[in-house]
Amino acid sequence: MDIFLDILYIAAALSLAVAWWRRCFTASTTPASNSAPLPPGPTGWPVVGNLFQILLQRRPFMYIVGDFRRIYGPIFTLRMGQRTLVVVSSPDLIHEALVRKGPLFASRPPDSPIRLLFSSGKCSVNSAPYGPLWRSLRRNLVSEIVSPARVRSFAWIRSRAVKLHLDRLRASAAATAAVDLMPHCRLTICSILACICFGAEVPEDKVREMEEVLKDIMMMTTPKLPDFLPVLTPLFRRQLREARKLRRRQLDCLLPLVRARRVFVEEGGGGGPSPFKMVSPAGDAYVDSLFKLQPEGKSRRLSDEEIVTLVSEVLSAGTDTSATAIEWTMLHLVLDQRAQERVYGEVTAVAEQGKGITEEDVEKMGFLAAAVKETLRRHPPSHFVLSHAATRDTVLGGYKVPAAASVEFYTAWLTEDPEVWERPEEWRPERFMEGGDGWETDVTGTKGVRMMPFGVGRRICPAATLGMLHVQLLLANMVREFRWEAPPGEVPDPTETFAFTVVMKKSLKAAIFEREHSKDQLFTT
Numbered sequence: 001m002d003i004f005l006d007i008l009y010i011a012a013a014l015s016l017a018v019a020w021w022r023r024c025f026t027a028s029t030t031p032a033s034n035s036a037p038l039p040p041g042p043t044g045w046p047v048v049g050n051l052f053q054i055l056l057q058r059r060p061f062m063y064i065v066g067d068f069r070r071i072y073g074p075i076f077t078l079r080m081g082q083r084t085l086v087v088v089s090s091p092d093l094i095h096e097a098l099v100r101k102g103p104l105f106a107s108r109p110p111d112s113p114i115r116l117l118f119s120s121g122k123c124s125v126n127s128a129p130y131g132p133l134w135r136s137l138r139r140n141l142v143s144e145i146v147s148p149a150r151v152r153s154f155a156w157i158r159s160r161a162v163k164l165h166l167d168r169l170r171a172s173a174a175a176t177a178a179v180d181l182m183p184h185c186r187l188t189i190c191s192i193l194a195c196i197c198f199g200a201e202v203p204e205d206k207v208r209e210m211e212e213v214l215k216d217i218m219m220m221t222t223p224k225l226p227d228f229l230p231v232l233t234p235l236f237r238r239q240l241r242e243a244r245k246l247r248r249r250q251l252d253c254l255l256p257l258v259r260a261r262r263v264f265v266e267e268g269g270g271g272g273p274s275p276f277k278m279v280s281p282a283g284d285a286y287v288d289s290l291f292k293l294q295p296e297g298k299s300r301r302l303s304d305e306e307i308v309t310l311v312s313e314v315l316s317a318g319t320d321t322s323a324t325a326i327e328w329t330m331l332h333l334v335l336d337q338r339a340q341e342r343v344y345g346e347v348t349a350v351a352e353q354g355k356g357i358t359e360e361d362v363e364k365m366g367f368l369a370a371a372v373k374e375t376l377r378r379h380p381p382s383h384f385v386l387s388h389a390a391t392r393d394t395v396l397g398g399y400k401v402p403a404a405a406s407v408e409f410y411t412a413w414l415t416e417d418p419e420v421w422e423r424p425e426e427w428r429p430e431r432f433m434e435g436g437d438g439w440e441t442d443v444t445g446t447k448g449v450r451m452m453p454f455g456v457g458r459r460i461c462p463a464a465t466l467g468m469l470h471v472q473l474l475l476a477n478m479v480r481e482f483r484w485e486a487p488p489g490e491v492p493d494p495t496e497t498f499a500f501t502v503v504m505k506k507s508l509k510a511a512i513f514e515r516e517h518s519k520d521q522l523f524t525t
């Protein structure tokens with residue numbers, strides 16, 4: 001029966017797709033005299049456009065885009081099945097779109113049914129279309145998680161997590177010759193964010209489970225055939241069933257925490273029995289603000305499932321990006337021992353011996369900040385920002401950008417441009433110190449864009465300062481406690497690959513040696 005339905009469906013879908021393609025193709029190649037043409041791009045095949053020309057290359061999309069850029073210039077069109085992608089890659093056009101015409105390019109394109117399942121129908125900061133719902137969710141996230149007062153108030157969470165992190169590294173070094181850094185960083189950052197979100201002491205195995213589920217969701221939501229050919233969606237019933245199972249797993253993992261916290265808050269922070277130990281007073285956790293939020297654009301409060309979506313967004317947006325930045329920075333500190341010693345010298349000069357490193361200490365570590373910025377330039381965690389969409393048909397660089405198109409900003413190219421950066425392929429933190437070619441680079445891109453690891457404009461990462469703090473704090477602590485070296489006989493391999501963020505193909509393994517001063521030292525805050 002399934003097969004019969006599929007055949008019937010394919011026939012209907014093909015006729016619809018051909019009709020749709022004829023209409024779109026004719027409309028876009030014969031623009032009305034007063035409207036601009038679409039940006040240039042490779043000639044596509046009927047119906048599927050450039051989709052299979054790209055899929056058959058079996059290379060990460062970011063490299064294919066680099067090749068097209070060389071042929072078609074800084075703005076070009078790809079027809080991916082029923083979707084039109086406009087790819088933008090020059091600093092001027094990115095600045096024009098995201099900063100000068102900010103509100104116009106601040107929306108998000110339509111999502112596939114699978115992505116809609118995980119975003120509760122676009123009820124999250126990153127997925128909501130530009131409008132009242134997005135504004136109120138984003139405002140709430142900023143005031144509850146990343147305002148300077150909130151960041152200060154979570155210092156104890158970071159300090160506890162850093163101590164556990166260093167203990168875990170010590171245990172790992174005692175057990176193996178080379179420490180695998182990435183899983184430790186992911187676990188620590190995810191634990192910090194989970195505690196900020198739930199106000200609870202989340203057990204380590206629970207954090208690992210969250211990480212696992214979130215990783216599976218990322219894989220499940222990477223673009224697939226039905227994203228480009230929505231007419232084929234019904235043929236992918238199995239995928240949708242798998243996605244529903246995964247959503248169930250996500251809810252089973254996170255709903256107990258949401259519910260336990262709700263009871264805790266409703267009881268005024270009282271000490272009734274709870275499956276989780278609550279460590280923040282009622283009102284201090286991110287979910288507490290979501291319980292009472294009635295976002296603009298919704299006529300009711302958020303459901304528990306929507307709250308799970310919003311918390312998952314914080315955990316996934318903040319974990320991989322920061323852990324990736326730490327891993328790349330540490331790779332360079334292992335390869336460049338002189339730079340590592342300079343960071344060590346700076347940390348020991350600024351932070352008080354035997355005490356935890358504070359946020360104020362980190363602010364005084366100019367070379368460490370330069371090393372992290374240089375890493376974000378040389379290895380931006382993502383080569384694109386999230387997909388954008390225009391709020392209405394508009395024009396960019398003399399070309400038409402339809403409201404229905406996905407606008408992809410290819411940002412990695414900016415930092416590879418030898419016209420903008422001296423010897424861009426080199427990792428040199430000094431370029432971000434006074435007098436260097438990166439000194440005074442504004443990563444928020446207000447006046448112009450030279451690098452944009454956090455995006456720019458309306459959709460810029462709302463938690464860039466928190467992300468930088470996590471990265472710098474962990475690096476400062478790890479370099480203060482240990483000397484990091486390549487394992488004997490091994491040279492770390494800086495080849496990159498794509499796994500949601502752009503990570504090291506072979507994750508960093510390092511031999512770590514306790515620094516003299518930290519032996520037997522009690523760590524107090």
Ligand code: HEM
Nearest residue numbers: 125126314317318321322385386453454455459461463467
């Ligand atoms: C080093 C760490 C981080 C990096 C490199 C990073 C990078 C980015 C980038 C490139 C974007 C997309 C901007 C765009 O679409 O134009 C983004 C958006 C976002 N990030 Fe981050 N991020 C980091 C840490 C965090 C953390 C810790 C959180 C949460 C606490 C977070 C939450 C978000 C959210 C909610 C959005 C969506 C914003 C919107 O659509 O309005 N990020 N981030």
